Amino acid sequence: MGDGTLLRLATAGSVDDGKSTLVGRLLHDTRSVLADQLEAVERVSRGRGLDRADLALLTDGLRAEREQGITIDVAYRYFATTRRSFVLADCPGHVQYTRNTVTGASTADVVVVLVDGRNGVVEQTRRHLAVAALLRVPHVALAVNKIDLVGYDQAWVTAIAKEVAGLAEELGVPDVRTLPVSALDGDNVVTRSERTPWYDGPTLLEYLEAVPLDADPRHEAFRFPVQYVLRPQSGNRVGEHRDYRAYAGQVATGVVRVGDEVVVLPSGRRTTVAGLDTADGPLDQAFAPQSVAVRLADDLDVSRGDLLAHPEGTPAVTQDLEATVCWLAERELRPGARLLLKHGTRTVRAVVREIRSRLELDPVAGSPAQSLALNDIGRVVLRLAAPVAADPYAVSRRTGSFLLIDDHDGWTLAAGMVGDPLGEERRRCPPEAATSATTDVTTPRP
């Protein structure tokens, strides 16, 4: 297998839709399941009186999951073809598991949403599409499964595709593709089905191999959160590096070149990139998501939590954040709550000034709320103890995302997105009010 690119995908759907079977089928048909794993699955399947290997068993990792026959937690799977390597976040998809879908979608280039062909688009499908839209996943593949049970009926699949396209447009999903598959028999998963001659699109695997990767860094604004200051002061072979000082980090978005003028945020001081270093030697330029060390021309006070950007089009530096959060904890969120906010490499204290609304996903609509409970999505206003340099999430998933953390026990309470990625405010306001807003954060990336 070649050194292809890496694609991250998440699957969403319930056990009943055949999601585990679909994932098992992808792994099996790409020969990512090896003989000893398959033998174990066959053994267990026989033990349960099944006449063929239940591929869903490949993905149940924990004892409790096998005992209860359910999938509890996100599991990560790996497969590869000559063109790409795939990291698959397999997300249990019951309604109460929005937390898992949000987690899987947060890093995904593609979300594969599964529907049972017999049922078509159901409430859960709409929720999954809304989560994909909210998390700004660039591509959605809707796999219409169990087409064998609807007689490989073109008209039926076309009707589902049409309904999904309408939903996607309404939600702002930038790219959606509907594929008719049978995970059980393998139709159009890895091999093209002879039973759907009317379908001339790609198989699911062909789609995943060809779907364009995330935005080109050349079209993004440069953002570099400083992780760690490199100053070799000790060790046996410091000698030549005694005066070395560089800022280590991963380019979050965009491209930076030696000689570029940059601004350090939140201080606002300007300087020039003197060098871009790696252990393999210096670079002329670095692009997302490379990990490098940036040397600056001037001796400024720069430390972890600062952000480097080009002087034009800098992110907003603010102590007041309007954001959309997905609440991930059992305890409720109420106005006045004191929390920690982690944005990029900066962690600051935060207080919840206001809970503006709770967001229903089916259909998308905001309603007034006093609190947020587990799996709720809501609009909040936060006041921070120190400023952060943040972009709207709709513009940058990397520098527009944050976590809310419990200061006492450290639990991750919420996934936060700066601004209003679903355009919920716009939906609530009359159109003329929306157009007068200063920033329309729903504008897609160039």
Next chain:
Amino acid sequence: MTAYVLDGVEALESEGIHVLREVAAEFERPVLLFSGGKDSVVMLHLARKAFWPAPVPFPVLHVDTGHNFPEVLAYRDATVERLDVRLLVADVGSYVADGRLRERADGTRNPLQTVPLLDAIAEHRFDAVFGGGRRDEEKARAKERILSLRDEFGQWDPRNQRPELWSLYNGRHRPGEHVRVFPLSNWTELDVWRYVRRERIELPPIYFAHRRRVFLRDGMWLAEGPWSRPRPDEEVAERTVRYRTVGDMSCTGAVLSEAASVDEVLTEVAASSLTERGATRADDRLSEAAMEDRKREGYF
């Protein structure tokens, strides 16, 4: 022309370096588990690159079962010397000698590593422990976070893990708790070997084909040695073998192989029909949930 896109292994390298730097920045006392096995070698290589030209800013810890391959121990010592990192050793043998741990009936010491590991973490007050575990290795590991909290008893609670979103890692923990960190979470065995080739990383010689006296037990070729003696009905023969994983000599199986170079190993791994743990680890064959059970108790 520059293609503004990283290939798979480059993307994984950058992700691993990002994780190493996050943890070095946010924790007071990290340590990196280093056995001389290929995953820990790659992880240490990433650590060197993450902090270059500064030295690796934390020590490495080897939980030594006392049953290790001598070639691997020699490699371990040469590597820490070359990279100028401090090596700590948690010695399972001394626990067995003074009765704190008892030898198992099957003679393998892999499961015995948990207690000396947890003791070393407590003694040195380590708050972050880097491990080379990969999610593709085993079903329980597929559910593991990149940063994974352990309670004061070192236990993993797979049903109560923190959600892990974007590349924002939450390392908050209370006194007595620590965090296990897996920078290679998203790597596969093939990725590790591709990276070894690309970076020209030296590995212990037992990863490559060599002649060795071995005997067959439960479908695995075990090395004849002081800790793995053949039973009367097991025939010892000299074969050309190599190891896919490196652990305790008593329970790590060799595979018959002529692959003497990294390229040949890559070809072999790509074509292999068995997982590396299925092929070579007796301890994972104990039960369907062997790894999950060990991890819950605080194993790597």
